[in-house]
Amino acid sequence: MFQTTIDHVGVEERAAKLGQRSIKAATKVQGIKLALSMIDLTTLEGKDSAGKVRAMCQKAKHPLPGNSEVPHVAAVCVYPNMITVAKQALAGTDINIAAVATGFPSGQYPLDIKLNDVRSAVNLGADEIDMVIDRGAFLSGHLSKVADEIALVKEACGAAHLKVILETAELETYDNIRKASWLSMEAGADFIKTSTGKLSQAATLPITLVMLEAIRDYWYETGKVIGMKPAGGIRTSKDAMKYLVLVKETLGDVWLTPHYFRFGASTLTNDLLMQLTKEMTGMYQSVDYFTVD
Amino acid sequence: MTERLAILKTYKLYIGGKFPRTESNRYYQVTSAKGKLLANASRGSRKDIRDAVVAARKAFSDWSGRSAFNRGQILYRAAEMLESHAQTFIDEIMAITGKTKKQAGDEVTASIDRLVWYAGWADKYMQLFSTVNPVATKYWNFTYPEPTGVVGIICPDEMPLLGMVSKVAPAVVSGNTCVVIASETNPLTPITFSEVIATSDFPGGVINIITGFKSELCGPLATHMDVNAIDYSGQDEKTISSLQEAAATNVKRVVIRRTPHGNDWLGDTSQSPYWIEPLVEMKTAWHPVGS
Numbered sequence: 102m103f104q105t106t107i108d109h110v111g112v113e114e115r116a117a118k119l120g121q122r123s124i125k126a127a128t129k130v131q132g133i134k135l136a137l138s139m140i141d142l143t144t145l146e147g148k149d150s151a152g153k154v155r156a157m158c159q160k161a162k163h164p165l166p167g168n169s170e171v172p173h174v175a176a177v178c179v180y181p182n183m184i185t186v187a188k189q190a191l192a193g194t195d196i197n198i199a200a201v202a203t204g205f206p207s208g209q210y211p212l213d214i215k216l217n218d219v220r221s222a223v224n225l226g227a228d229e230i231d232m233v234i235d236r237g238a239f240l241s242g243h244l245s246k247v248a249d250e251i252a253l254v255k256e257a258c259g260a261a262h263l264k265v266i267l268e269t270a271e272l273e274t275y276d277n278i279r280k281a282s283w284l285s286m287e288a289g290a291d292f293i294k295t296s297t298g299k300l301s302q303a304a305t306l307p308i309t310l311v312m313l314e315a316i317r318d319y320w321y322e323t324g325k326v327i328g329m330k331p332a333g334g335i336r337t338s339k340d341a342m343k344y345l346v347l348v349k350e351t352l353g354d355v356w357l358t359p360h361y362f363r364f365g366a367s368t369l370t371n372d373l374l375m376q377l378t379k380e381m382t383g384m385y386q387s388v389d390y391f392t393v394d
Numbered sequence: 395m396t397e398r399l400a401i402l403k404t405y406k407l408y409i410g411g412k413f414p415r416t417e418s419n420r421y422y423q424v425t426s427a428k429g430k431l432l433a434n435a436s437r438g439s440r441k442d443i444r445d446a447v448v449a450a451r452k453a454f455s456d457w458s459g460r461s462a463f464n465r466g467q468i469l470y471r472a473a474e475m476l477e478s479h480a481q482t483f484i485d486e487i488m489a490i491t492g493k494t495k496k497q498a499g500d501e502v503t504a505s506i507d508r509l510v511w512y513a514g515w516a517d518k519y520m521q522l523f524s525t526v527n528p529v530a531t532k533y534w535n536f537t538y539p540e541p542t543g544v545v546g547i548i549c550p551d552e553m554p555l556l557g558m559v560s561k562v563a564p565a566v567v568s569g570n571t572c573v574v575i576a577s578e579t580n581p582l583t584p585i586t587f588s589e590v591i592a593t594s595d596f597p598g599g600v601i602n603i604i605t606g607f608k609s610e611l612c613g614p615l616a617t618h619m620d621v622n623a624i625d626y627s628g629q630d631e632k633t634i635s636s637l638q639e640a641a642a643t644n645v646k647r648v649v650i651r652r653t654p655h656g657n658d659w660l661g662d663t664s665q666s667p668y669w670i671e672p673l674v675e676m677k678t679a680w681h682p683v684g685s
Binding site for chain 2: 384385386390
């Protein structure tokens with residue numbers, strides 16, 4: 102299974118086909134709420150400040166103030182420096198704190214620094230760790246180095262969940278993405294994630310499909326349920342619905358919860374809220390009336 | 395030689411500088427004054443309105459950031475393009491409305507002149523509406539107009555070309571972008587006019603034209619939260635009150651013009667810098683001066 106080659110044309114056609122489903126009003130509202138509850142609300146910028154993170158946490162708790170039917174998001178995703186701020190802001194909620202670690206976004210740091218990065222993030226209170234793999238090592242064929250690193254990071258995580266970022270845009274081929282997905286799952290990933298969001302090419306439907314199929318095959322083989330997180334480039338409700346269809350058709354309802362599927366996104370939240378408000382009021386919405394991300 | 399096949403034009407919509415078919419795939423028939431079928435026009439839907447507003451919003455920062463001189467040039471360019479296609483418009487207006495050649499010619503000429511007239515206003519309306527205000531402290535206090543944003547324009551059914559030009563030119567000259575619901579009874583000429591817009595350096599999205607039934611299109615446009623003003627010409631009181639109500643949701647500017655009507659559109663009374671003024675926002679700045 103590890104070495105299955107991907108039918109390039111087939112996977113793109115299937116992803117495109119599944120993206121064409123027409124989703125009507127009531128289902129759409131349900132889908133939007135589900136997508137909201139699956140969001141890892143993210144800010145990963147050099148200019149992040151405590152104030153920005155607090156504002157984001159407020160939005161994570163109450164995405165649409167005044168409407169209690171709108172679920173809170175699954176987690177906030179921040180740099181390790183911001184964990185303490187986020188923890189304070191989210192006290193008393195069941196919103197998780199995800200921190201990027203292991204020398205995000207490049208992963209080009211010595212192993213002990215990566216592990217310390219992880220341990221310190223967990224100590225600060227991160228519930229989930231988003232690690233990056235060493236793409237250079239992977240592409241040079243040092244697969245065991247990559248796998249060993251993931252295993253060690255998993256160990257350093259302790260009780261925290263581990264999401265492994267493949268940075269698919271740098272992996273060049275679908276075959277590599279499949280291989281990296283499999284390797285990550287075997288090495289102990291709880292989630293596999295497409296991208297750091299730092300490259301212009303991020304999550305796409307075909308890439309997500311390849312990874313979802315890897316998760317499915319891994320589940321067939323081992324019975325272990327691994328989560329999936331597409332990140333970066335998902336900006337509209339329409340896109341989000343396509344991803345949900347893809348999950349439903351490839352893996353089924355078990356994965357359609359925040360426990361096993363997440364969206365790594367920031368701007369997507371506002372579009373979901375705008376579409377939800379549109380469905381409730383019948384009026385097309387404007388970003389002017391939603392909080393600035 | 396065999397006889398040539400007639401080339402019949404497909405009248406589509408004009409959104410974001412492109413000519414898409416309506417999202418709804420619907421059409422309605424447009425007949426001549428004598429009842430002969432002339433063409434099928436796109437029967438636009440609320441989703442076309444939505445797409446057009448997105449395009450208009452996207453075009454706003456570029457268009458409003460252009461220099462007044464440049465906007466004037468582009469309006470003048472549209473006049474040039476219309477001039478060189480005048481005969482097409484005359485023929486089309488005659489076929490649809492049953493007007494005489496003279497009447498159709500007058501409408502087209504007046505439309506060209508109106509574009510030139512507003513082109514001239516591009517770098518002048520600001521001087522007219524700006525003020526320096528006396529204040530009792532050491533500030534230089536001044537007020538000047540800025541574009542409102544995305545303007546929803548509902549054209550009169552009469553004078554399909556001139557009615558539209560007279561509404562659109564004063565809206566875009568100040569840097570607004572617009573979504574236009576064209577004449578319902580004659581949607582063909584407005585779409586032909588979009589070919590003029592497309593070839594006159596207007597960036598895509600500045601002017602978007604939707605054809606179809608006003609009863610379906612006005613509501614979604616007037617309630618759209620990303621539309622900043624509604625500009626209506628016509629005499630239908632039911633539509634007027636529903637527009638006013640719908641526009642209240644986000645306190646849009648509402649401009650209702652029951653006149654001009656009929657041949658008044660041709661005259662000087664239907665062009666004025668005071669058609670530019672309701673579609674700008676006045677901004678006041680306090681600038682500290684001296685000691």
